[in-house]
Amino acid sequence: MKRQPPKCRPPTPPPLVGGGWGEGEHMHSKAILPKFTPTPTLPHQGGGRWRSLYWLLLISSLVSLTLIYRDLGAAVQIRDDRGQAISLPAPPQRIVSLYGGLTEILTALGVADRVVARIQGDDTLKNILTVGTHLQPNVEMILALKPDLVVQGGVPKGMPALKRLEAEGVPVAMFAPRDFPGLFSVIQRLGALTGRTEAAAALNRGMEERLQEVGRRVAGLKPPRVFFEVRYHNLLAAGRGSMVNDIITRAGGQNIVESPQRLTPFGLEALIQAQPDVYVIQQGAMNRSPEDIYVRPYFQELRAVKERRVLVVEESLFSRPGPRSAEAVEQLARFLHPDAWEKQGSGIRGQGPGASDQWSVVSGQKQ
DSSP: OOOOOOOOOOOOOOOOSGGGTTOGGGTTOOOOOOOOOOOOOOOSTTHHHHHHHHHHHHHHHHHHHHHHHHHHTOOEEEEOTTSOEEEESSOOSSEEEOSHHHHHHHHHTTOGGGEEEEOTTOOSSTTSEEOBOSSSBOHHHHHHTOOSEEEEOOOGGGHHHHHHHHHTTOOEEEOOOOSHHHHHHHHHHHHHHHTOHHHHHHHHHHHHHHHHHHHHHHTTSOOOEEEEEEETTTTEEEOTTSHHHHHHHHTTOEESOOOSSSEEEOOHHHHHHHOOSEEEEEEBTTBSSOOOTTTSTTGGGSHHHHTTOEEEEEHHHHSSOSTTHHHHHHHHHHHHOGGGSOSSOOSOOOBOTTOOSOBBTTTOOBO
16 A cells, blocks of 8 residues: 655744734735834844834934933022021022022023012112011011022122021022122022023123223223212212222223222212322212202212213113122223213213213213
């Protein structure tokens, strides 16, 4: 009997892998597959290589986002002008500003929306709550706002309130710059606290460039001797320890007041003896309605008055260290050294020869 060859079963196809996407030779299978979201279609050749690249890019993106969010929420520590360490776990979102100059800096850094309260007389942000004055801030109102940072401008009479806030666990930073290097340092530190370091660097860089331009124009010119009136009644002058002193110096002038203090009383007899070339009067909260210098008793004895070299300026621009301080230097420099600038409108009106009234350096309006 002839033997029959054994019957052979056709080979069983291997199971599908990952639903068969990318394994084209077994796409004829009738198997029912579970429903799931497939990975993107990859070419038949080199599918594994493309899939590896896909996951590598995805993981890299996730790592980058993690680093960004970590930096935004990173803890930061600085020292304020008391030498006090200020530590925050993340950039503050509810800031109370107890000094107008600091409000201006925070606004320039792009975090005005985080400032929840200000003091009376600070009109930088008018649509937020006021919490007393810089001398007497209302501690209860501040605590009710639940701030994660309070900033103050170094006003000694306001320090007891700061101590109470610190006792309640509120972070308080005190900044009191008296010259441009100090101001640049404050801007840099506020930038660090608020997570706006690049904005702070750009702000400082812009101010430094403007100061350098003024310095270039007034270099080598004889500095006029300047008296800066902080207050007329009980005459008060800006001393060598003030921001105003640095503004005068950088504008190409010389402060006649030699006191190292920020503010110093100055007698009329001493003023007449000193005979300043230029007399600057600030107008603002500390000197609200200064009397016309041309009708003040004995002021006609001053050379600056005789030659009508008198300038009225905005107090908040000159006496409040902030992002506009470079503008104060520019305005004063143009008044002290008009020939250093080309003959063009500078926005400044002073009491030069032929003038009969006081003019504001900012608005050009009669006082």
